[in-house]
Structures are given as structure tokens and as C-alpha cells.
Amino acid sequence: MTITVRRIDAGEARARTEVLTEALSDVLIDCVEGGASVSFMLPLPRAKAQAFWRGVLEGVARGERVLLVAQTAEGRIIGTVQLITALPDNQPHRADIAKMLVHRAARRRGVAAQLMAGVDAAARAQGKTVLVLDTVTGGDAERLYQRAGWQIAGVVPNYALMPDGAYCGTTFMHKQLAV
Template sequence: MERLAPEAVHAQAPAGLAALLVDAVDGGASVGFLAPLDPADAASWWRGVAEEAARGVRDVWAAHGPDGRVTGVVTLVRVGAANGRHRGEIARLLVHRSARGRGLGRRLLAAAEAHAAATGLRLLVLDTQTGSPAERLYRGAGWTPAGTIPDFAADPGGTLCATTLYYKRV
């Protein structure tokens, strides 16, 4: 697992990172995109992430399999408002379907949490589809549910689903 420099995010956007995002959406993860997700659109989104990383708004960690393929990623977004500089958001925690069930999601999450604490962030937030497998991960990692919003986001198939908000002090 490594923290990716903006140049590395940009370089891995068209293949590895885009493929991981497409896999997540194809697998039903509600991560902001509808299925089918065009790989070119996924790559474009990751190039935007690279630009955010270059501006210091978003940090990215990636895990690679033995073959060098991206198997997981997590991003940490910093709040820009003066009254929110103590908090950040965990966004787009993705683990390839072939790599799930081995603790990779927990390790990615822990890396982002540790970096957040080391860089002065004290509160982290995230949201996830209510009832998704991700909820088990977040609760097991000490995250606290703050509430549920009905019909907050559409899943990849376009069905509106509830979203649960979580927070964690680091």
C-alpha cells in the first residue's frame, strides 16, 4: 500500500484506477456513478482526483496485487472552509471484488485515518449505502453512525437508496 503522488494518480487513472472504479460500480457499489460506467469516464474522474491531489485537497492511497494491478484505493478529502479545517472526509474506499475478504479495506481505511491524525485532522466523516457490506467494515473500525437519510443517492442501477452518515474522532 502506498500514498500516491498526484503524478502517480494521473498515470494510473486510465488503466488501474479506472478499472477498479468500473469493477466497484459493476459490483453494485453506490459510489456516485451509474452502471454501466464507461472506462473513459472513470479515467476522467481519476484525472480530476489527480488535480485535487496536486492542489492538496485530496490524498490517495492504493494497494497493488502481486501482478501490479490496483486492488484497492481510498481517498481523504480535506474541508476548505475555515471553520472545518479540523475535519476531512473518507471518500471512495474501493476494493476490487477479487481482493475482498482479506482485510484490505480495513488497512486502507487505517492508513487514511493515521495520515489524517498525523496532519492535524481530528474528525473524519463518510457516508455509505445503508445496509451495504461497507457498514460492517466501518462499524468494526470504530466509526459511529450519525444518522440515515432516505433516498439520498441512487445505486448503480438507478434505484434511490438510503445512506448512513458516519463519523470518527482520530
């Protein structure tokens, strides 16, 4: 499977909001249905997923975040990650990573690693030197991030809920980038 990771710029975010919202909602709903603890509970109504992605695309249009998507050669979005750059004045060098999602049908093919490499490059291009994220403690994503050079800052037990309502610990991680 040939995968391309690309950035959705402000113009595309404005011009293709509905198409992007639908494609990104498909990925989000699939991930939540697959048990990913990414802020949403089961069942995730499509309207709620769509509202979330419209808000993200508005943030992209305002320059508050970078949105990357992984696409197949046919143009189907199968993954995504965000770089949140709208932070307080005393943190111009830092960004948060959010909603690193890969559709279950596309997993174990290097898509997540490509997305993370792309978000690192996007962060460097914006002069960011410190990245922060959180993930489910002990999950596949935690191991992926460690392979990509992320360090564990700490773990909070019972911090969040899995989509089915079970408690899960959250691992906070950071990565120092050379610009």
C-alpha cells in the first residue's frame, strides 16, 4: 500500500470542509469503535465526530494547528495527526500532538510512523523544539512513540476512560527536537 502524508493547509481546510469532515469522521469513529481512548465514548454519533472535525478545520484555517493526513494512492484518508501550536505566550517553542489516529484496516503498515515523522518535520518547520503528548499507558501507541524517540514524563493512573467506560492510565510524553 502506497501511503502519502500531507498537510491540510488553511485554504483546503476552508474549501473542502465537508469532504474532509466526512473522511476524518470515518477514521475517528473506526478508532473509537476499535477501543481507542481518544476523548470520545461509545457509541460515537457521527454528528459528534463531524462537529469535532469542523472545529479542528476551523483551527487549521485560523493557523492554530497543523493537520496532517495519511492517504492511499486512491486518495482515501486512513490516518491523521495534529500539531497544536496555539499555546500561551511563554511557550512559543512548544507544541502539543493530538489525535494520532490510524484506521484499523491500515494498521501495522507504517502509517503511524509516517504520520509521526511528518508531524516532527512540521514542528521543526515552525521552530518548535519541545513536543508533548499523552497516550494510554501500556498501549500500542506508547510503544510506537518510544520507538520514535519520545520520553516518558510520567503516568497518571485512572486518568481517562476507554470508550467502553473502563478506567485507563495515561502516560505523558515529551520529545526534544533540534531545529
